[in-house]
Amino acid sequence: MTQPFPFSAIVGQEEMKQAMVLTAIDPSIGGVLVFGDRGTGKSTAVRALAALLPEIETVAGCPYNSERVELCPDPARITSKKLVKRPTPVVDLPLGVTEDRVVGALDIEKALTQGKKEFEPGLLARAHRGYLYIDEVNLLEDHIVDLLLDVAVSGENVVEREGLSVRHAAKFVLVGSGNPEEGELRPQLLDRFGLSVEVSSPSDIDTRIEVIRRRDAYETDTKKFLTKWRRQDTKLRKAILAGRALLPSVDASEAILRECAELCLKLGSDGLRGELTLLRAARAYAAYLGEETVTTAHLKSIAPSALRHRLRRDPLDEAGSTTRVQRVIDEVLA
Structure with a gap:
């Protein structure tokens, strides 16, 4: 699996990087909305920041990223009470996603083959304690927007359908990106983003050359490039962790x-x-x-x-x- 581009190696876009670092220190800020041109490093920055953060501890076998056994809404899935470390999750929410895929639904395969009525967790469960990333967020369908608003307010996903009644924690940093020329964002969802930044393509030749140089070096020899920027990423990780500790x-x-x-x-x-x-x-x-x-x-x-x-x-x-x-x-x- 290819390692994400180092966060420290992203050229420019200082306001965007600052906003994402602040939500890593305090997720209650409410996420980041990034509007601007295509190809300006929006998705790269999200994945780079998640890779920069320390791993989270979760109960082994729990698909809800629960930090304690008693918090897992489906104990039958737990294979061990042991805590394991996982990378901070980054979950993409595609534009054409269905409601069942977002909130979760009845596992049809098990229902048909085994006669068991079992809940299949959705994207909100996977994103718990991590990041939910929506590209072209301004083109998201209204009924999916309504779902996200409900969960963003409560921090909890509640599913009552097909004889199932499931309730699980769904706290994540919402990151949306889009091009304002392709449509406006609904005011209700817009207000749920804590921070909003505007990005644009570099206008000076030297900056554009540096972007090309770093990206080319990353794709040519990824291991060497990651080694070169590891120290700066480690320094930033320590600053984020120190910020979390100092925040209260x-x-x-x-x-x-x-x-x-x-x-x-x-x-x-x-x-x-x-x-x-x-x-x-x-x-x-x-x-x-x-x-x-x-x-x-x-x-x-x-x-x-x-x-x-x-x-x-x-x-x-x-x-x-x-x-x-x-x-x-x-x-x-x-």
């Missing part, structure tokens, strides 16, 4: 809370999810930098990613969402 003790003052509220109020974002996401992302960013207090500088760095997809449409303002957010940041956090 990172403090946000009353002044920071006020700045979060002022930013969202000035931008006219609906609800309070913007403030909460901004605070969580800023806290994760501080932890990633090894700092125990959230500052205005942290808010400035993360605010565009946390807020650009939460703006109300303004027909009188032709500026893009990033420009509008930056304008308000300069005004409120001067």
